[in-house]
Amino acid sequence: MAYSDIPQVVEIEQQVAFHPWTQSAFSESIKGADKCWVVEYGNQVVAYLVQSIYTEESHILNLAVKGARQGQGLGRGLVKKACADASRNGVITILLEVCRNNLTARQLYESEGFLVFGRRSNYYRSGGRSEDALVMKRVLKPSSVTTQ
Numbered sequence: 810m811a812y813s814d815i816p817q818v819v820e821i822e823q824q825v826a827f828h829p830w831t832q833s834a835f836s837e838s839i840k841g842a843d844k845c846w847v848v849e850y851g852n853q854v855v856a857y858l859v860q861s862i863y864t865e866e867s868h869i870l871n872l873a874v875k876g877a878r879q880g881q882g883l884g885r886g887l888v889k890k891a892c893a894d895a896s897r898n899g900v901i902t903i904l905l906e907v908c909r910n911n912l913t914a915r916q917l918y919e920s921e922g923f924l925v926f927g928r929r930s931n932y933y934r935s936g937g938r939s940e941d942a943l944v945m946k947r948v949l950k951p952s953s954v955t956t957q
Contacts, residue, residue, distance in 0.1 A: 810845035810857060812836065817854035818847065821875045827908055828935045830871060835859070843870065846890060848883050858887040860895070867895040869905040872914075879913075888921050896949045903949065906942035908933055915943065923947045 810818065815835045822829040838859050839845050848856040856874040860867055869891055874884045895903055906929060907914045923945040932942035 810835070810839060810847045810859075812839060814847050814854050814857075815839075818857050821854065821857070821873050822871075824876055825873050826871075827940060828933045838870070844891070844894060846887060848887065850878075856883040856887060858891055860891045862895060862898055862900060865899060865901040867891070867900045867903045869903060872905075884914075884917055885921065888917065892921070892947065892949060901949055903947045905945050906932060907945060909941045909943050915945075918945050918947075921947070 815832055818835055819830070819832050822835075835845070842861070844858075844860040844862065846858050847854045854875075855878045857871070858869065859871040860869050869888070872884060872887060874881075892903060903923075905918065905923065907918060909928070924947070925943045926946050927944035929942040929944060931939040933940040
């Protein structure tokens with residue numbers, strides 16, 4: 810992800826996220842040590858992932874796919890890339906939060922080896938509403954992480 814991608818990323822974020830990140834949040838992620846990837850088709854951003862890496866632990870902070878492109882494997886591809894990159898960088902565990910009611914995302918993460926191990930009450934807040942998050946974890950085994 811480049812700074813020039815942020816307007817398109819924020820547009821997708823506002824369309825699909827319960828509690829969307831701001832332009833500033835994405836900018837800070839790029840400026841910091843976070844890994845920020847985008848998928849582009851025809852010079853248009855259609856998906857993105859933001860991931861932090863701390864020694865042996867990683868955290869997928871944000872993943873979204875443009876509504877019209879959902880269900881085409883773009884999110885899965887980004888998750889696989891994040892896991893493979895983390896493994897190459899010595900990460901043992903990857904964490905993430907997912908909205909309890911987002912069954913599609915939960916199924917994706919479960920199919921990629923993430924397991925629920927906790928819950929954060931009222932984690933997502935927007936417009937006077939709140940949603941719980943499930944905390945999911947995947948333990949990486951270098952020989953089992955692929956990008957295909």
